[in-house]
Amino acid sequence: MTLESDTESTAPADREEPSEKLVTTGSEWWRSAVIYQVYPRSFADSTGDGVGDLTGITNRLPALAELGVDAVWLSPFFRSPQKDAGYDVSDYCDVDPLFGTLEDFDRMLAAAHETGLKVIADMVPNHTSDQHEWFQAALAAPEGSPERDRYLFRDGKGKNGNLPPNNWESVFGGSMWTRITNPDGSPGQWYLHIFDTSQPDLNWRNPWVREQFHDILRFWLDRGVDGFRVDVAHGMIKDPAFPDYTPPTEAGSMGGTAIDHDGVLTSMAVPEETPDPPYWAQPEVHQIWREWHEVLAEYEGDRVLCAEAWVDPLEKMALWVRPDEMSQAFNFDYMFTDWSAPAQRRVIDRSISAFAGVGAPSTWVLSNHDVVRHASRLALTTENPQGAGIGPKSAGQPDRVLGLRRARAATSLMLALPGSSYVYQGEELGLPEVIDLPDSARQDPTWFRTHGEKYGRDGCRVPIPWEAHKPAYGFNSTGNSWLPQPDDWAPYARDSQDGVPGSTLELYRSALRLRREHGLGTGTIEWVTGYGAEVVAFRNGDITVIANTGEVAVELPVGDIVLSSESITGGALPADTTVWIAD
Ligand code: GLC
Numbered sequence: 001m002t003l004e005s006d007t008e009s010t011a012p013a014d015r016e017e018p019s020e021k022l023v024t025t026g027s028e029w030w031r032s033a034v035i036y037q038v039y040p041r042s043f044a045d046s047t048g049d050g051v052g053d054l055t056g057i058t059n060r061l062p063a064l065a066e067l068g069v070d071a072v073w074l075s076p077f078f079r080s081p082q083k084d085a086g087y088d089v090s091d092y093c094d095v096d097p098l099f100g101t102l103e104d105f106d107r108m109l110a111a112a113h114e115t116g117l118k119v120i121a122d123m124v125p126n127h128t129s130d131q132h133e134w135f136q137a138a139l140a141a142p143e144g145s146p147e148r149d150r151y152l153f154r155d156g157k158g159k160n161g162n163l164p165p166n167n168w169e170s171v172f173g174g175s176m177w178t179r180i181t182n183p184d185g186s187p188g189q190w191y192l193h194i195f196d197t198s199q200p201d202l203n204w205r206n207p208w209v210r211e212q213f214h215d216i217l218r219f220w221l222d223r224g225v226d227g228f229r230v231d232v233a234h235g236m237i238k239d240p241a242f243p244d245y246t247p248p249t250e251a252g253s254m255g256g257t258a259i260d261h262d263g264v265l266t267s268m269a270v271p272e273e274t275p276d277p278p279y280w281a282q283p284e285v286h287q288i289w290r291e292w293h294e295v296l297a298e299y300e301g302d303r304v305l306c307a308e309a310w311v312d313p314l315e316k317m318a319l320w321v322r323p324d325e326m327s328q329a330f331n332f333d334y335m336f337t338d339w340s341a342p343a344q345r346r347v348i349d350r351s352i353s354a355f356a357g358v359g360a361p362s363t364w365v366l367s368n369h370d371v372v373r374h375a376s377r378l379a380l381t382t383e384n385p386q387g388a389g390i391g392p393k394s395a396g397q398p399d400r401v402l403g404l405r406r407a408r409a410a411t412s413l414m415l416a417l418p419g420s421s422y423v424y425q426g427e428e429l430g431l432p433e434v435i436d437l438p439d440s441a442r443q444d445p446t447w448f449r450t451h452g453e454k455y456g457r458d459g460c461r462v463p464i465p466w467e468a469h470k471p472a473y474g475f476n477s478t479g480n481s482w483l484p485q486p487d488d489w490a491p492y493a494r495d496s497q498d499g500v501p502g503s504t505l506e507l508y509r510s511a512l513r514l515r516r517e518h519g520l521g522t523g524t525i526e527w528v529t530g531y532g533a534e535v536v537a538f539r540n541g542d543i544t545v546i547a548n549t550g551e552v553a554v555e556l557p558v559g560d561i562v563l564s565s566e567s568i569t570g571g572a573l574p575a576d577t578t579v580w581i582a583d
Pocket of ligand 1: 084087088124195231232308369370
């Protein structure tokens with residue numbers, strides 16, 4: 001599928017050329033930024049209740065500034081019953097008491113700006129919490145009312161409407177539909193929820209819903225946020241016919257990403273010619289992003305919109321970041337590409353050209369709060385569909401030493417690529433996935449909705465270690481932790497690695513400093529050949545990057561090695577190692 005043909009089929013016929021004020025200038029900060037994802041409940045806890053909070057973030061901001069990142073993206077801290085760790089919002093214009101207050105947010109934002117960090121909030125527009133007043137009003141209102149029309153209510157099938165309107169399966173397992181009980185106690189209509197039953201999907205064809213969100217964006221933009229990561233940006237419009245749909249593969253529940261069978265190109269479980277599921281990547285979503293773009297354009301400064309859009313292929317995902325839509329989209333194809341040179345070269349080439357085709361920078365990401373941490377994922381020996389997680393009984397258990405070695409090599413490669421990179425809290429410490437969480441501690445709705453068949457995402461969300469010998473490794477002062485921390489995490493703690501040559505923390509610091517000094521984020525790459533099939537080698541400005549994904553050591557050219565993911569002796573690049581060589 002070419003970009004041109006796809007653009008034609010996706011853009012509405014009446015699409016106007018964007019006006020000049022809406023088009024990006026090419027010099028925005030986010031084009032080359034390194035953005036650090038803070039998962040607030042697991043970052044730093046100032047109250048000691050076991051859940052991280054905004055003041056905890058404020059207190060630890062110096063550590064992020066000193067790490068050398070440009071911005072932080074905060075997973076949701078809005079008022080929420082926390083059924084899906086805050087991705088179930090009951091009030092978009094308030095802070096959940098678990099995380100503090102609006103004043104705490106303002107203080108955190110001011111402190112971040114003072115240290116030179118931008119702040120990106122996480123907007124969750126596809127669905128609200130079932131406790132949101134809009135949904136409560138919809139439940140109380142009659143069928144066909146304006147309140148019901150804000151969500152996706154439909155009559156059931158079968159006798160007395162006791163079967164769901166179609167066969168769609170929730171990303172978290174089970175049906176995508178839940179039947180309500182009417183105020184008079186009779187069984188009522190069904191509502192759609194792509195995720196948990198506590199997360200009813202909004203009707204984005206309803207202009208009232210659209211206007212509400214424009215105001216919500218303005219509420220946070222007025223407070224000074226530098227932009228938004230947009231949750232489930234590809235899911236907000238559903239095929240109005242609600243046709244039955246069975247995905248071609250079990251894998252790829254978030255929209256079609258999985259490790260493929262030969263383990264080489266680990267994405268695109270859904271073949272390119274397969275039509276999109278009737279609830280993902282529907283063309284009408286693009287108009288929503290044009291409207292959001294206009295709202296951001298009302299504000300000074302370069303505010304950013306980053307799409308979480310699990311869309312294949314990359315050329316199609318690039319449509320989310322056309323000049324009058326979003327600024328960036330997470331590159332999940334890159335994330336799920338195996339640690340193999342041919343696959344890496346292919347995905348890098350394809351990413352750069354797909355995004356360049358619409359004038360956007362490519363992004364790069366290896367870990368986030370939804371996937372197995374890359375220090376474990378890169379050593380898994382069997383398929384692990386996104387969202388499945390790993391637990392004590394999973395097949396393909398990763399080797400921790402090999403996983404970390406590959407993770408350090410992969411990160412060293414990623415941070416040398418032009419464009420914007422995302423770093424997930426704790427990866428700079430080399431944290432592995434926590435595999436042996438007790439079943440009783442697990443909290444991800446995936447675990448419950450699949451009756452334990454999928455472990456889910458708790459293993460990458462465990463509170464991070466700051467100080468080896470403090471309670472909860474310095475996460476707080478009481479030792480409480482909403483997910484238990486492993487007993488053997490002292491060596492990963494920040495203070496264990498601080499100033500220690502060769503530690504993962506020092507590797508990240510050096511890479512971020514050199515990336516900035518050599519302008520790698522705004523550079524361009526040129527492949528260097530002659531190193532063999534298992535080597536990725538490219539030049540970006542005056543830096544040559546050489547990554548050995550194979551098992552055999554490779555001879556290195558003579559030069560000044562300024563970064564190395566492992567120690568190098570004797571002029572050879574060992575297996576699973578990346579170096580940067582300066583001219
Ligand atoms: C996104 C979030 C994920 C959440 C889901 C539902 O994929 O990253 O954590 O569970 O949306 O909001």
